[in-house]
Amino acid sequence: MITVTVPMKKSAEKYRVECRKHAFSALKxxxxxxxxxxxxxxxxxxxxxxxxxRALPGVPVYAMEAGEEHxxxxxxxxxxxxxxxxxxxxASVLAVLGGGVVGDVGGLAASLYMRGIPCIQVPTTLLAQVDSAVGGKTAVDFCGVKNLVGAFWRPEKVIADPAFFATLPPRELRCGLGEIVKHGALDAALFARLTAQDDLFDLAFLAEIVPQNIAFKASVVAQDPFEKGLRKCLNLGHTTAHAFELSSGLSHGECVLWGILFESAFARSLPGADGEFLDRLEALARRALGGGEVPGVSGLRAALLDKKNTKADEVTLTLPLAPGKYALSQLPFAEYEAGLRAARERLC
Ligand SMILES: NC(=O)c1ccc[n+]([C@@H]2O[C@H](COP(=O)([O-])OP(=O)(O)OC[C@H]3O[C@@H](n4cnc5c(N)ncnc54)[C@H](O)[C@@H]3O)[C@@H](O)[C@H]2O)c1
Ligand SMILES: [Zn+2]
Incomplete structure (x- = not known):
């Protein structure tokens, strides 16, 4: 078992993420x-x-309908x-077993019930293990906007068992790989590990790199739990991804991979951009995508609705520059749109 502790800078609170087998007995x-x-x-x-x-006889179970639309x-x-x-x-506890949707809804319910009760997160998708179960963000979608209503609520413990990957469809593995490639763009050691791997979908490989991903995200969250500064790096590829999500029907992780590909193109003109690194990042994102038609860029005005934007007609991007280096960039929408069109031509 590998244990990652998520310390919190401004408080004595911390919680443990246990990467281990036998999730159900650990939960019990x-x-x-x-x-x-x-x-x-x-x-x-x-x-x-x-x-x-079998593991939790007598514990009541409530199951929501699966899917983001719920x-x-x-x-x-x-x-x-x-x-x-x-x-x-x-004095009770809410046990939350599932992907990021269940984790976000369950975490928010735990934060609201009696003004907050403990919850234990048992993430069952690759995405939830490397990303959503770590960091304390919870939410539901509202008024057609993703994650509009939510809270920061730290779990008491996270139990991440790679055995759950055995039942995940390949598309869900790809979804998790979107966030893993994003972490790789921000962490030089992980980038080296990912680029050296032939089969990114190999379950043993994925089980091996989950703790590295959790440790990376935990270190970012620990330094900036409420996304005032450093945590914004985790939005890499995501401004364009969120707009694609609304316009393309692709999954979040697939859109993150496309977002990384498009936004890498913006990064190339910035001072400090390492062209060779961006080529390798692009190749990695393409391998994780495994093909697929390049999404169209009309209808991306939705990018302006992104929560990260601070001005009416500007978009905010977190762009990859070099191994472990990124830049925050604000662009007028017209410039962003023109850049996307140029990037699409390059990618097609
Ligand atoms: N809180 C955060 O910081 C954060 C970060 C990233 C994403 N998210 C949220 O996470 C959600 C996406 O998470 P997700 O990709 O896990 O989606 P999901 O929860 O919808 O799970 C994807 C699908 O896999 C199924 N599933 C779950 N575990 C399985 C297993 N072991 N075997 C087979 N099928 C399984 C689910 O029923 C669902 O159909 C989005 O709502 C997103 O906004 C939150
Ligand atoms: Zn994401």
Missing amino acids: HAIGGRRALLFTDSNVLALYGRAIH KTPQTLFALLQEMAGAGLNR
Whole structure:
């Protein structure tokens, strides 16, 4: 077992991310004698329902319908109702088993119920293990805007077991690889590891690099828990990715990979840009994507709605420059759009 501690700069609080096998017995141990409710989704319940009931007999289970379209206030309040019905109190714990959707909804419910109760996150997708379960951000989508309503709420513990990857469809692995390639663009050691690997989808390889990814994200979050400065580096590729997500129908991770490819093109003209590094980053993102049509760039005005923007007609980008180096850039929308068109020609 590898344990990563996520320390918090401005408080004594910290929590542990355990990268280990046997998630269900670890969860049972972590709950201990406390009253609990397990929150999951319909797909995870279908796959792991028997294991849940075997490990946690008597613990009530509530499963939301799987899918981003159900990451809503309605689902949040349905869960809060189940928590009240199960008689949870401040001495209780919410166990959250699933991908990033379940993690975000469950974490937010834990932050709201009785003004906050403990939660244990057991992420079951690659994306959730390397990204969403670490860092304490929780949210639901609202009024057509992703993650509009949320809170920072740290889990008591995170249990990350690579055995869950065995049931993930390849597309979900690719989704996690989007965030892993992003981390690689920001961390020179991880970049070297990723570029040396032939098969990025190999499950043993992925299990091996999960702790490195968690440690990288944890170190960033620890220095800037509320995204005032350094944590903005984690938005690399994401401004364009969020706009693609609304316009293309591709998954988040696929859009992150395309976002990295398009935004690398912007980075090439910046002082300090390392062209050879950007070539290698591009090749890595393409390998993770495994092909696919280059998304169109009309309809990307949605990029202006991004939460990261601070001025009305400007977009904010976190651009890769060199191994472990990035730049924050603000561009007028017209310039951004022209740059995307040029980047698309280059990528096609
Ligand atoms: N809080 C954060 O910091 C943060 C960071 C990144 C992403 N997110 C959020 O995470 C969400 C995306 O997460 P995701 O990609 O995990 O999506 P997801 O939770 O929808 O999971 C993807 C699919 O995989 C299924 N699934 C989960 N575990 C499985 C398993 N072991 N085997 C087979 N199928 C399984 C799910 O039912 C779902 O159909 C988005 O809502 C995004 O906004 C949050
Ligand atoms: Zn992301």
